[in-house]
Amino acid sequence: MGDGERTGDGSSDESVPPDEPVPPADAFEVLGHEIRLATIEALAEERRESWIPRGLRFSELRSAVGVRDTGKFNYHLDKLRGSFVNQFGEEYVLTNAGFELAGALRAGTFDQTDTRVERRTALDRTCPICEATLEAVYEHGYLRVLCPEHDRILTTTLPPAAVRGREMATVVDLANARTRDQVERVRAGGCPHCWGRSTVRAPAEPSEAYLRALSARGEGEPEDCDVEYDSEDDAVLAECACEDCGMTFWLPVSVCVAHHPAVVAYYHDNGVEMDGDYLDMEHATGSNGTVVSEAPVRIEVEVLVGDADEALVLTLDEETTVVGTETAPAGSR
Ligand SMILES: [Zn+2]
Ligand SMILES: [Zn+2]
Structure with a gap:
């Protein structure tokens, strides 16, 4: 502001009318x-x-x-x-x-020549479920972390500047940070797309279009895709929906609680410092969550680190709020 008189509300100078807002x-x-x-x-x-x-x-x-x-x-x-x-x-x-x-x-969000840049790198890390080497791919503005066995472990959009001049491992860290931002925002009631009013409800079944998009590997024919959702075997999902713009997407309930203080503390007690990284959390990428009660809705999510003796068990309500935590002997659930 320089001379300390002009303020952000434009009230300092009577001689200039405020600019008329433009649609x-x-x-x-x-x-x-x-x-x-x-x-x-x-x-x-x-x-x-x-x-x-x-x-x-x-x-x-x-x-x-x-x-x-x-x-x-x-x-x-x-x-x-x-x-x-x-x-x-x-x-x-x-x-x-x-x-x-x-x-x-x-x-580079508006630069379509830039998002065509494709990068593909094997990461120095393994799939949290099957130990296969993970691959990071950036193309058309999407960053995907892929397991040869488990398809997409992580997908998010990133603008070209997030990728340019960086190692892919760093880009994956940024993708994790962005995903965490979006999950936290929607759980706080704000749409990650438009900031409108969002709700989170679990358990939910994803739409077929969503499953089809999720299982498409970019190779093979669309009809090869497995688009069945099995509520017994697959991860329990939460539906995130915006009342204002209509955007809807589904998240495993285990992802919703991946950064709950009890989860962070459990990992810490078992020698793992969780840095907001979903790729190191088996419970956030594997098929997890069990509906133990329908009215009221209660969903259990088990968190287990490697060969720990005890697992952490979180109980979630239909909005994926954690309403209880307990420990249980590993393998008892
Ligand atoms: Zn895998
Ligand atoms: Zn919205």
Whole structure:
């Protein structure tokens, strides 16, 4: 803010009326010009310096973008006002929408030439279920960790910048972190896609389309895919659904509780430091969970580390909230 007078609410300078907010369709329409994208990036640099909304004066901004013609620059800057840029006093400040856009542009989210980059590497780690060597594949913006026996162990979307210049092992760590973020958000009631109101309900059966997508290996014909869901043998699933945008997906209930304090403590007591990594947790990738009561819903999830004498048993309700924990001799469940 520089002189300490201008504040983020635009109330400091009476002489300049606040920028009129612009509806989304109009906001997207103004983006189709290099000068405007460069202006957003120049203002994003100001905000990035300390992660606070700080702007630039007209002449500073114009020279940062590198446009000599004042009238021409003013014309393009004006188009961004009310959507991606707001004027506060003499300063032009990037809005949160502009800042998010700048981040997505840097991440390569909109660059389809970049997401075509394919990377494929055998990881220095084994499948938590069968000990086969895992392979990490990045293509079309998806990061997948594959076991030759168990298909996909982990799938998430990542923008190109998460992969560029990094070892695949590090990319897998980022994929884990992103998955954990999304699981925590949906369990807190926020849709990972739109931030709308989400619910989590278990046990649930996945849709056939979802199963088909999950079991498709990218090789062979779609009809080869095993699209049966067996509620006896397969992992007990929780349905995560957004009331606002309609996005629906299914998670093993064991994944929902993978970072519960009792689970972290159990792993710690058995010599494993859990770093938010689903790949090291057999209970989060194997077929796990048993419905022990339907009314009220009670689901047991057993957590067992290697050759430990005791297993941890979590009891979950229909929202996958842990309502009980106990230990049991290994192999007793
Ligand atoms: Zn496996
Ligand atoms: Zn949503």
